Amino acid sequence: MAASAPLAREPFDKSLLLVAPGALFMLLLFVYPFLYGLWLSFTPKEGGALANYAHFFTTDNLWPTIWTTLKLALPATLINVGLALPIAFKMRLKTPYQRIVTTILVVPITLGTVLIAEGMLIYFGPKGWLAQFLQFFHLYDGPIRLTHNFTGVLISLVVSGFPFAFLLILSYITGIDPGLARAAATLGADPKAQFRQIYLPLLAPGLAMCFCLAFVQAFSVFPSAVLLGSPAGPTRVISIAAYEAAFEQYDYSLASAIAMIMGGVQLLIVVAVLGLRNLFYRGPVVGGKG
Amino acid sequence: MTAKSDLIDRAWRGFLLGLMTLFVVNIGLMIAAVATSSFARRWLGTWLPEGWTTTWYTAAWKEFQLGSVLFVTVEVVLAVVLLSLLIGVPAAYTLARRNFVGKRALMLLFLLPLMVPPITYGIPLATVLYQFHLAGTIYGVILANLIPAAPFVILVMTPFIEQIDPNLESAARVFGARTASVFRHVLVPLLAPGILAASLLVLVRTIAMFELTFLTAGSDSQTLVVALYYAVFAAGVRAPQSVDAMAMIYMGVTLVWLLIALRFVNPTQLVSRVKEHPQGAV
Numbered sequence: 001m002a003a004s005a006p007l008a009r010e011p012f013d014k015s016l017l018l019v020a021p022g023a024l025f026m027l028l029l030f031v032y033p034f035l036y037g038l039w040l041s042f043t044p045k046e047g048g049a050l051a052n053y054a055h056f057f058t059t060d061n062l063w064p065t066i067w068t069t070l071k072l073a074l075p076a077t078l079i080n081v082g083l084a085l086p087i088a089f090k091m092r093l094k095t096p097y098q099r100i101v102t103t104i105l106v107v108p109i110t111l112g113t114v115l116i117a118e119g120m121l122i123y124f125g126p127k128g129w130l131a132q133f134l135q136f137f138h139l140y141d142g143p144i145r146l147t148h149n150f151t152g153v154l155i156s157l158v159v160s161g162f163p164f165a166f167l168l169i170l171s172y173i174t175g176i177d178p179g180l181a182r183a184a185a186t187l188g189a190d191p192k193a194q195f196r197q198i199y200l201p202l203l204a205p206g207l208a209m210c211f212c213l214a215f216v217q218a219f220s221v222f223p224s225a226v227l228l229g230s231p232a233g234p235t236r237v238i239s240i241a242a243y244e245a246a247f248e249q250y251d252y253s254l255a256s257a258i259a260m261i262m263g264g265v266q267l268l269i270v271v272a273v274l275g276l277r278n279l280f281y282r283g284p285v286v287g288g289k290g
Numbered sequence: 291m292t293a294k295s296d297l298i299d300r301a302w303r304g305f306l307l308g309l310m311t312l313f314v315v316n317i318g319l320m321i322a323a324v325a326t327s328s329f330a331r332r333w334l335g336t337w338l339p340e341g342w343t344t345t346w347y348t349a350a351w352k353e354f355q356l357g358s359v360l361f362v363t364v365e366v367v368l369a370v371v372l373l374s375l376l377i378g379v380p381a382a383y384t385l386a387r388r389n390f391v392g393k394r395a396l397m398l399l400f401l402l403p404l405m406v407p408p409i410t411y412g413i414p415l416a417t418v419l420y421q422f423h424l425a426g427t428i429y430g431v432i433l434a435n436l437i438p439a440a441p442f443v444i445l446v447m448t449p450f451i452e453q454i455d456p457n458l459e460s461a462a463r464v465f466g467a468r469t470a471s472v473f474r475h476v477l478v479p480l481l482a483p484g485i486l487a488a489s490l491l492v493l494v495r496t497i498a499m500f501e502l503t504f505l506t507a508g509s510d511s512q513t514l515v516v517a518l519y520y521a522v523f524a525a526g527v528r529a530p531q532s533v534d535a536m537a538m539i540y541m542g543v544t545l546v547w548l549l550i551a552l553r554f555v556n557p558t559q560l561v562s563r564v565k566e567h568p569q570g571a572v
Contacts (some may be wrong), residue, residue: 015383015469016390022381022440026399029437030411037414087306101310102557108317109560110548111541112498114519118537119320121522122327122530127335129323130316159317164561171558192299213405220407223500227522239409243505252417259413263406 041257052257062258065238066265072150072225072237073218076157080218081211084165085203089195092173102170105163116159117227121147124155150234156224165214172206173199208277212270219266238262321541328534350535353528354517363497363513363543365428370435370496371489377436378443379485383477385444386451400441408438408501416505426508434502442495443488446559450484451477483554490551491559497544514540 044051056062091098108116124130124146131144146152180202181194189197222239229235242262246255328346330339350356385397403411415434419425424433454477462472478485500515507516518540521533551560 013388013390016388018380018469019384019396022377022444023396023399025377025436025440026403029415029433030403031399033415033418034411036418040414040417083309086302087310090303090306099557103552104314104317106552106557106560107545107548110494110498110544112500112515112544114500114515114522115324115537115541116320118518118522118533119324121525122534123316123320123323129319129337132335132337159320162313167558167561171561216405216407220409220501222409223504223519227519242409242413246413246416252420255413256417259410263410266407266410 037256038260040253041260044253044257045251052254053261055254056257056261061236062241065236065241066261068235069219069221069237069239070265072153072157072221072235073215076154076161076218077211077215079158080161080165080214081169081207084162084169084210085207088166088169088173089199091170092178094174098170102167105166107163108159109163109167113156113160113221113223114227116156117224120152120156120159120228124152147228148230150229152228153221153225153235156228157218157221160224161214161218164217165210168210168213169203169206172203172210175206176202204277208273211273215269215273216266219269220262238265324534324537324541327531328538330531333531346529346531346535347539349529350532350539353532354521354536356514356517356536356539358510359512359514359517360543362428362511366431366435366503366511366513367493367496369432370439371492373432373436374439374443374492375485375489377440378488379447379481380473381440382444382447383451383473386448387456400444403437403441404445408499409505411437412502412505415502419506425506426511428511430506431503431511431513434506435496435499437502438499439492439496442492446488446491447481447484450481450487454480487555487559490547490554494544494547494551494560497547514543 042049134140225235225237242258331341333339419430424430
């Protein structure tokens with residue numbers, strides 16, 4: 001089936017048309033809006049082509065949103081990936097536990113950030129069960145403020161991001177041929193050495209991918225930053241700024257510019273992480289399923 | 291192994307176990323807190339509420355017009371599942387079986403929407419949809435939700451298609467079957483498990499998709515999760531218990547479908563492409 005001869009000489013394969021609706025759909029609804037947004041961001045309501053970008057980087061409630069978002073997203077991603085890696089490594093063998101734990105962890109992902117935010121407002125609130133528990137056992141007697149601030153948003157990013165990172169890393173780890181680790185064990189490698197010498201190098205590309213995806217998700221945090229944070233102050237993230245520009249000031253041009261800046265920052269981090277990955281072993285993510 | 295490193299090893303294992311337990315217990319308690327509050331008569335700073343009632347559910351149903359919101363949700367989800375299968379399955383077939391110029395670029399095109407977070411491309415998308423007067427309508431919501439759904443179907447379906455013996459198709463073609471009837475009589479029956487898995491995964495993801503629906507929905511095209519966001523956002527206006535009752539209804543809808551989905555797919559498939567053998571997904 002696979003065309004090994006130059007394609008031009010073969011008659012046109014009509015089944016290639018099957019991919020056309022999908023491709024057309026993506027071009028119309030993904031590529032075109034993106035290019036349109038890019039063009040729109042250079043045609044501001046007033047001023048020259050770069051006026052929107054100049055406005056963003058000189059306005060006091062706009063440009064700091066980049067740092068606000070990074071200050072939330074980077075720690076959240078580090079916590080999520082850092083905790084998910086050892087736990088996923090411990091659970092790499094196919095046991096009933098693995099099934100149970102993955103099933104439990106998929107629940108917060110499917111419930112979504114809005115429900116997590118509502119749950120956290122009650123549970124982590126100043127009079128919620130957690131505060132009551134801590135005060136009842138005198139573990140912490142000061143006022144407990146875990147909602148409507150930076151901490152609340154960070155916790156919510158961990159609650160929704162950790163299961164995501166865990167499931168992703170687990171799917172990478174279980175894709176590594178266990179025969180490799182068994183071979184190492186025959187040569188006397190304990191689990192720690194197996195992890196360092198076999199799994200970590202093979203996981204490097206997957207880990208980098210997981211870090212990127214987890215970071216990009218945390219970077220675009222929106223519902224929990226509004227509901228659980230203080231959207232006017234310490235958790236005014238960049239997506240809030242973009243939303244306000246589009247739907248409160250109806251300045252689609254500025255909103256597109258902010259969305260482009262957002263995409264640009266994400267891209268920078270992704271490129272940096274993927275560049276770091278190349279310092280490690282380069283090879284296929286999966287060595288065949290054993 | 292020395293005694294000391296053995297001790298460290300155990301402490302490390304205990305630490306990980308403790309962390310995991312803490313995480314799961316707190317999530318469970320968080321959900322239990324919402325449930326308790328939704329049945330509470332009055333609940334202010336005590337362990338348990340003063341009395342129990344179910345009136346918040348009827349109140350929430352009326353206040354938030356949940357009947358019509360649920361109807362919109364069902365319409366959107368069904369349309370997204372059907373359309374994403376119609377777009378995704380044939381595309382996945384071609385991508386799995388044929389080699390052609392620009393295949394890699396096309397793969398990238400289908401992968402990108404899953405890598406870029408919805409809020410980044412959602413804002414330019416909403417702008418375009420407003421221009422065509424589609425935003426604020428249910429059609430806009432469906433189109434927006436298709437952008438991550440169709441590529442997701444392609445990713446899930448590809449391994450299922452790859453494991454079908456191409457000789458079966460060739461045999462059908464020898465007997466004169468056209469592509470349409472190859473699909474109807476050979477591929478679709480063989481792909482049934484894959485199609486079921488893909489549609490359940492898309493269904494669960496679309497119910498929970500907040501950002502794209504939020505950016506494109508009007509007041510009469512909100513899905514359940516967006517209505518819940520507005521309810522929490524304006525929480526001060528209404529009794530917190532009725533917001534929680536609504537949250538419980540949302541949770542119920544999502545969890546029922548999640549439980550059904552988990553019978554046919556692996557939990558990791560909800561977040562990633564699993565290169566596992568499709569049969570491995572119990």
